[in-house]
Amino acid sequence: LTKAARRSDEPARVEQLIGSFLTGQSGSAVGPPEGPGVLLLAGADSKDDCAVFEVSDRTCVVVGSDYVRGPKFALYEMGLLSNFDVGYYLAIANISDVAAMGAAPIGMLSVVRYPREMSDSEFYEVMAGIHQGCTDCGTLIVGGDIGGAERLILSGSALGVVDRDKLLLRRGAHSGDLLCVTGPCGVLGAAVAYFPRRNEIEQGLSPETEAKLLHSWKRPRARVAEGRALATKPFATACQDSSDGLKATIEQICEASGVGFDVEESAVPIAGEVRAVAEAIGVNQFTLAMSASSDFQLVFTLDPSDLNACRDLFRSLGLVFHVIGQATRSGMARAVAPDGTARPLPGVAWKHQQSNISTLVVDGGG
Amino acid sequence: LTKAARRSDEPARVEQLIGSFLTGQSGSAVGPPEGPGVLLLAGADSKDDCAVFEVSDRTCVVVGSDYVRGPKFALYEMGLLSNFDVGYYLAIANISDVAAMGAAPIGMLSVVRYPREMSDSEFYEVMAGIHQGCTDCGTLIVGGDIGGAERLILSGSALGVVDRDKLLLRRGAHSGDLLCVTGPCGVLGAAVAYFPRRNEIEQGLSPETEAKLLHSWKRPRARVAEGRALATKPFATACQDSSDGLKATIEQICEASGVGFDVEESAVPIAGEVRAVAEAIGVNQFTLAMSASSDFQLVFTLDPSDLNACRDLFRSLGLVFHVIGQATRSGMARAVAPDGTARPLPGVAWKHQQSNISTLVVDGGG
Numbered sequence: 001l002t003k004a005a006r007r008s009d010e011p012a013r014v015e016q017l018i019g020s021f022l023t024g025q026s027g028s029a030v031g032p033p034e035g036p037g038v039l040l041l042a043g044a045d046s047k048d049d050c051a052v053f054e055v056s057d058r059t060c061v062v063v064g065s066d067y068v069r070g071p072k073f074a075l076y077e078m079g080l081l082s083n084f085d086v087g088y089y090l091a092i093a094n095i096s097d098v099a100a101m102g103a104a105p106i107g108m109l110s111v112v113r114y115p116r117e118m119s120d121s122e123f124y125e126v127m128a129g130i131h132q133g134c135t136d137c138g139t140l141i142v143g144g145d146i147g148g149a150e151r152l153i154l155s156g157s158a159l160g161v162v163d164r165d166k167l168l169l170r171r172g173a174h175s176g177d178l179l180c181v182t183g184p185c186g187v188l189g190a191a192v193a194y195f196p197r198r199n200e201i202e203q204g205l206s207p208e209t210e211a212k213l214l215h216s217w218k219r220p221r222a223r224v225a226e227g228r229a230l231a232t233k234p235f236a237t238a239c240q241d242s243s244d245g246l247k248a249t250i251e252q253i254c255e256a257s258g259v260g261f262d263v264e265e266s267a268v269p270i271a272g273e274v275r276a277v278a279e280a281i282g283v284n285q286f287t288l289a290m291s292a293s294s295d296f297q298l299v300f301t302l303d304p305s306d307l308n309a310c311r312d313l314f315r316s317l318g319l320v321f322h323v324i325g326q327a328t329r330s331g332m333a334r335a336v337a338p339d340g341t342a343r344p345l346p347g348v349a350w351k352h353q354q355s356n357i358s359t360l361v362v363d364g365g366g
Numbered sequence: 367l368t369k370a371a372r373r374s375d376e377p378a379r380v381e382q383l384i385g386s387f388l389t390g391q392s393g394s395a396v397g398p399p400e401g402p403g404v405l406l407l408a409g410a411d412s413k414d415d416c417a418v419f420e421v422s423d424r425t426c427v428v429v430g431s432d433y434v435r436g437p438k439f440a441l442y443e444m445g446l447l448s449n450f451d452v453g454y455y456l457a458i459a460n461i462s463d464v465a466a467m468g469a470a471p472i473g474m475l476s477v478v479r480y481p482r483e484m485s486d487s488e489f490y491e492v493m494a495g496i497h498q499g500c501t502d503c504g505t506l507i508v509g510g511d512i513g514g515a516e517r518l519i520l521s522g523s524a525l526g527v528v529d530r531d532k533l534l535l536r537r538g539a540h541s542g543d544l545l546c547v548t549g550p551c552g553v554l555g556a557a558v559a560y561f562p563r564r565n566e567i568e569q570g571l572s573p574e575t576e577a578k579l580l581h582s583w584k585r586p587r588a589r590v591a592e593g594r595a596l597a598t599k600p601f602a603t604a605c606q607d608s609s610d611g612l613k614a615t616i617e618q619i620c621e622a623s624g625v626g627f628d629v630e631e632s633a634v635p636i637a638g639e640v641r642a643v644a645e646a647i648g649v650n651q652f653t654l655a656m657s658a659s660s661d662f663q664l665v666f667t668l669d670p671s672d673l674n675a676c677r678d679l680f681r682s683l684g685l686v687f688h689v690i691g692q693a694t695r696s697g698m699a700r701a702v703a704p705d706g707t708a709r710p711l712p713g714v715a716w717k718h719q720q721s722n723i724s725t726l727v728v729d730g731g732g
Contacts, residue, residue, distance in 0.1 A: 006486045010513050017490045021497040025506055031527055032470035032594070038527055040473065043508045051508035053472060055527060056422035063429065065475040065523055067511045104398035106419060107406065109431040111477075111521050120372045124383045131387040140391055142409045142417035145433045145521070147376050155477050155511070157431055157523040161397055161404055161421060228398070 048170050049097035049241055058164045064097035067155040074192055075217055083122050085218045086154060087129025094158035095137045096222040096296040100241040102168035102231025103160030105224060107142035108134050110156045113149030137224050166231040168239035170256035177237050177301035179261050179325040182226050184269040185246040187216040189293025190277035201280050212273045223298045226319050235310040236300040245292035247347035249299045250333050260330030266338050267324045290347030301327055414536050415463035415607055424530045430463035433521040440558055441583055449488050451584045452520060453495025460524035461503045462588040462662040466607040468534035468597025469526030473508035474500050476522045479515035503590050532597040534605035536622035539667035543603050545627050545691035548592050548664045550637035551612040553582040555659025560643045567646050578639045589664045592685055601676040602666040611658035613713035615665045616699050626696030632704050633690045656713030667693055
């Protein structure tokens with residue numbers, strides 16, 4: 001390809017093409033010279049789930065944006081997800097980014113542009129889904145943009161607040177820290193791997209398993225309570241949501257923190273639905289659990305000396321997490337089998353430019 | 367139409383369909399119970415250009431989102447605007463909303479999703495345009511969402527800060543206040559009215575006039591300095607950007623403030639390009655200047671006793687504004703001709719669901 005026609009993937013575009021626009025932001029003063037001082041603690045160069053502004057002594061506002069596919073959102077196009085469901089998903093995808101910073105959500109802006117043929121009742125369903133997603137996270141639709149477009153377009157931004165000393169970032173993990181996750185990953189990805197090829201599979205899954213797979217898309221959960229709990233001391237030394245899949249999330253914390261990780265294969269929680277899909281489509285269940293999937297779990301690291309206190313706090317709040325590995329000095333993210341052999345983390349990381357299901361690039365829809 | 371198939375326009379959808387999701391927000395506490403208090407001073411029910419959070423004593427963060435058409439952005443599709451231009455426009459459209467609140471911009475989140483066939487260099491041009499728009503307003507791209515989609519999608523959110531006592535809202539105009547605007551309106555709308563039918567027009571416009579019309583789209587200006595100046599005392603009792611066109615903007619301030627306005631036809635500044643287009647396509651120039659057009663001027667009201675001080679401040683900063691009318695107790699926005707006769711404001715307000723140029727619904731592209 002000539003230079004003019006080259007089409008790099010998303011990470012390359014961010015790093016190589018527009019990196020110069022984003023570099024050196026974090027730590028700079030961005031407020032008006034005569035007004036209240038505003039510090040950009042984490043800008044685009046920080047590559048966290050949200051940008052972070054310290055707007056007054058210790059109070060930080062975090063804000064992130066997530067676009068969600070409407071059309072081309074495979075399960076929506078198949079009629080398996082409703083307008084309400086995609087609205088709900090939009091809210092959770094955005095609020096999850098706030099949760100990953102340890103922040104409490106304070107509002108969401110929703111961008112909903114719809115085609116001429118979308119009726120009032122269909123439009124209402126999308127908005128009702130966004131509203132319910134916000135309500136379930138204790139927050140509000142405070143603004144956004146509504147109007148026509150040639151097809152349904154869904155995007156949003158969510159805001160939250162957190163004390164500067166409790167802010168959770170992707171960087172901060174140290175060698176020896178425990179690697180943890182709030183629950184099983186890969187469920188949403190498994191659903192996208194399964195439903196489009198359901199008719200080609202000899203033995204389909206049970207109605208209960210199919211319902212669980214769909215429910216993961218219909219009513220995802222933003223880990224707001226978990227994020228706030230991790231921010232109490234703060235316990236977490238690094239944190240990120242798993243919306244790109246567990247492999248990609250671990251590798252991103254790895255890079256941001258400058259550590260490696262040894263992930264104990266046998267310690268990674270795998271949902272029954274993921275096991276069932278892995279068997280049905282003939283892929284390894286651990287690989288499927290690690291692959292691209294926007295589950296919105298929190299992946300975080302803990303100093304081992306905080307493990308018991310953090311576990312007690314989670315238990316007292318009715319929450320759980322799983323220790324799945326440990327940070328190392330290797331600089332590499334590895335999977336360690338029960339027999340002690342190590343290999344690079346399996347699984348297919350999210351790439352926006354690829355969505356061919358046959359290569360097990362599980363398109364998260366986000 | 368049956369209820370299920372009904373398709374209302376945007377204002378009806380916001381008011382009647384989803385109003386219950388948005389009502390009663392403004393003035394509510396939205397922060398975490400144990401954390402710093404956060405007050406939602408202006409939520410979606412306030413219908414201002416941005417939502418406003420008071421995040422600490424007196425410091426407010428304002429945030430708004432604007433979607434911009436890529437495809438279906440008429441002049442872009444005609445090849446008259448470049449990828450850089452639409453990126454630049456996206457930044458200005460978003461930052462303008464911050465300016466209208468009297469706030470200083472502190473950052474922008476840009477959502478850029480692109481089709482598979484978009485090359486690296488085309489993508490770079492879009493991002494370079496956004497970056498330049500931010501830079502020209504003294505701010506940064508602090509985050510957002512980049513990735514694939516089936517066609518180009520551009521959306522954004524901009525944030526700003528302002529002292530609570532200097533915040534500018536749409537409500538606040540009183541009977542007797544002067545109605546003002548920072549410059550001529552209708553230029554962008556005139557461009558959209560002209561170029562698609564240029565070949566049907568017997569006598570085309572001069573290259574200089576065409577260049578001015580295009581420049582209004584290529585390098586729009588967010589009135590950040592003007593907004594900050596209006597917020598100094600604050601001078602403005604109400605303020606809004608003119609991105610829906612002058613008629614719609616005046617009517618929105620009218621409704622939000624519970625006043626009427628008498629607009630002096632002869633006092634409304636009309637750009638030479640707008641006069642030329644009006645003549646070429648055979649519409650009234652005042653009507654064209656009032657119609658839908660995303661010029662990003664600020665429309666505001668002033669207590670008459672502040673007129674001289676505000677004018678002096680603007681002059682000292684190299685800025686201008688025009689007094690075009692006065693707030694009344696009539697509750698109606700009227701145009702007053704030189705002979706004293708009054709009529710409802712002419713012009714066609716923005717409606718997202720209509721874009722047939724032949725009815726002079728000038729589609730602003732936003």
